[in-house]
Amino acid sequence: MISLITSLSDILIESVIGILVVFIALSLLVLAFISIGKIFKFLVRRNFRIKTKSKSDYSELTVYDAAAVSLALHMYLSELHDEESGVLTIKRIERRYSPWSSKIYAVNALK
Amino acid sequence: MKSFISKKIFILLAISLLTFHMLAQTNPIEVKTVTLENSLIRFWNNTGFANLEWSYFLMIIIGIVFIYLGIKKKWEPLLLVPIGFGILIGNIPFMEGYQIGIYENGSVMNTLYSGVIKGWYPPLIFLGIGAMTDFSALISNPKLILLGAAAQLGIFLTFIGAYLLGFTPDQSGAIGIIGGADGPTAIFLSSKLAPELMGAIAIAAYSYMALVPLIQPPIMKLLTNKKERLIRMRPPRSVSKKEKVIFSIVGLLLTTFISPSALPLLGFLFFGNLLKESGVTERLADTARYALINTITILLGLTVGASTQADVFLTIDSLKIFALGAFSFGIATAGGVLFAKFMNLFLSDRNKVNPLIGSAGVSAVPDSARVSQEMGLREDKNNHLLMHAMGPNVAGVIGSAVAAGILLSMLKS
Numbered sequence: 472m473i474s475l476i477t478s479l480s481d482i483l484i485e486s487v488i489g490i491l492v493v494f495i496a497l498s499l500l501v502l503a504f505i506s507i508g509k510i511f512k513f514l515v516r517r518n519f520r521i522k523t524k525s526k527s528d529y530s531e532l533t534v535y536d537a538a539a540v541s542l543a544l545h546m547y548l549s550e551l552h553d554e555e556s557g558v559l560t561i562k563r564i565e566r567r568y569s570p571w572s573s574k575i576y577a578v579n580a581l582k
Numbered sequence: 583m584k585s586f587i588s589k590k591i592f593i594l595l596a597i598s599l600l601t602f603h604m605l606a607q608t609n610p611i612e613v614k615t616v617t618l619e620n621s622l623i624r625f626w627n628n629t630g631f632a633n634l635e636w637s638y639f640l641m642i643i644i645g646i647v648f649i650y651l652g653i654k655k656k657w658e659p660l661l662l663v664p665i666g667f668g669i670l671i672g673n674i675p676f677m678e679g680y681q682i683g684i685y686e687n688g689s690v691m692n693t694l695y696s697g698v699i700k701g702w703y704p705p706l707i708f709l710g711i712g713a714m715t716d717f718s719a720l721i722s723n724p725k726l727i728l729l730g731a732a733a734q735l736g737i738f739l740t741f742i743g744a745y746l747l748g749f750t751p752d753q754s755g756a757i758g759i760i761g762g763a764d765g766p767t768a769i770f771l772s773s774k775l776a777p778e779l780m781g782a783i784a785i786a787a788y789s790y791m792a793l794v795p796l797i798q799p800p801i802m803k804l805l806t807n808k809k810e811r812l813i814r815m816r817p818p819r820s821v822s823k824k825e826k827v828i829f830s831i832v833g834l835l836l837t838t839f840i841s842p843s844a845l846p847l848l849g850f851l852f853f854g855n856l857l858k859e860s861g862v863t864e865r866l867a868d869t870a871r872y873a874l875i876n877t878i879t880i881l882l883g884l885t886v887g888a889s890t891q892a893d894v895f896l897t898i899d900s901l902k903i904f905a906l907g908a909f910s911f912g913i914a915t916a917g918g919v920l921f922a923k924f925m926n927l928f929l930s931d932r933n934k935v936n937p938l939i940g941s942a943g944v945s946a947v948p949d950s951a952r953v954s955q956e957m958g959l960r961e962d963k964n965n966h967l968l969m970h971a972m973g974p975n976v977a978g979v980i981g982s983a984v985a986a987g988i989l990l991s992m993l994k995s
Contacts (some may be wrong), residue, residue: 504724
């Protein structure tokens with residue numbers, strides 16, 4: 472095979488074409504993946520809808536039902552507190568001497 | 583005392599070497615009778631000392647510098663150490679005719695070099711790169727692919743520049759690809775278009791790739807203002823396995839239908855990626871990303887280094903190639919950064935692109951992405967750009983392979 476490029480003008484033309492083709496090839500990739508991304512988003516949403524619908528039909532839920540569910544959830548969540556271990560222990564501690572609780576001082580004060 | 587003895591030994595050695603050299607000069611090798619003197623002269627003529635010229639010595643120093651930069655400075659050690667050692671191997675002076683040199687048919691080095699000359703090492707490297715690369719960053723924000731295209735501007739401007747400096751169109755195309763900042767692509771294209779310049783082109787490409795942390799930051803800073811460098815990008819969305827599998831198939835079809843000449847590179851790149859993403863060929867992906875790419879990197883680095891034999895490598899053309907390579911890297915970096923700024927003109931505030939990631943479009947995975955990250959952190963300690971920069975970075979690999987295919991089809995049709 473022989474090169475057809477023989478002059479500077481050929482080089483310039485081919486360079487412009489070259490960079491354009493690189494842009495076109497990668498732009499096609501951009502378009503393809505923007506569309507594929509959108510299709511995937513749509514499919515994920517649709518699958519989610521189908522899954523949740525199959526479990527329970529929310530269209531039949533009245534406002535009263537919704538209010539009751541919300542209240543129940545609220546009460547359940549607000550009354551939650553840390554889980555206790557359920558083990559009771561009596562820890563013996565040695566009482567330290569303190570003049571504030573001394574019986575002698577208290578008796579003197581009454582006199 | 584010890585140093586005195588070692589000095590004496592050194593002087594004796596130098597005197598005996600000089601005597602041998604003078605004897606060999608006065609008595610040509612065409613001596614048929616076997617005498618002690620003739621045997622010694624014949625032995626001397628076969629040694630590297632007798633055949634040493636300043637150019638070989640210079641190349642050996644360059645090889646040592648490469649090894650030093652790889653080990654001490656840790657600049658692309660996986661490339662610079664094998665290439666540097668290859669330079670040493672290729673520049674040990676020897677008598678021709680013993681099938682030792684890389685350019686002597688049938689020699690061990692020549693056989694290993696066939697992977698470079700015939701261009702089958704680069705696709706195997708691409709297979710490994712494909713098996714290592716996660717294209718999620720690119721798939722989650724596809725518009726970043728365009729930055730990988732913009733950075734290929736360096737290739738085509740260098741193509742013009744090389745022609746103006748007196749290279750033939752084929753040679754100009756091979757030199758231009760240095761701007762792709764992709765060693766295997768540069769070797770692949772130069773093996774097809776200008777095998778005589780391959781050593782210089784490969785060394786220039788790999789050297790500048792190692793110097794990416796030095797070349798890019800000043801250009802990036804010059805072309806952006808503080809406000810642009812502080813732009814925070816939206817975090818990328820998560821990408822499903824299915825999307826990644828589709829990417830490797832659609833990516834191959836779209837790019838190679840436009841540029842079939844890039845098939846050896848892109849075919850292997852996307853195949854390697856499919857092995858990784860399919861999840862059912864983990865063993866093959868593992869071999870591609872570790873054993874295979876490591877083996878080929880050793881052979882490629884060593885043989886490319888050895889191909890820089892002083893008498894072939896030290897020419898004015900090599901100097902021109904090095905100058906054009908630097909120009910090419912600069913233009914490629916600027917192209918990516920400026921295109922990111924151009925894209926921002928059309929993007930909403932939420933979707934703005936930090937122009938610092940534009941420079942990552944020059945390929946050089948992952949060094950140029952790392953440079954974007956470091957530059958970003960220098961301006962704002964909490965602005966991590968690495969994940970965003972990986973998008974244009976891997977797009978640059980695809981872009982430079984497409985550009986190589988285009989140059990090949992333009993120049994060889």
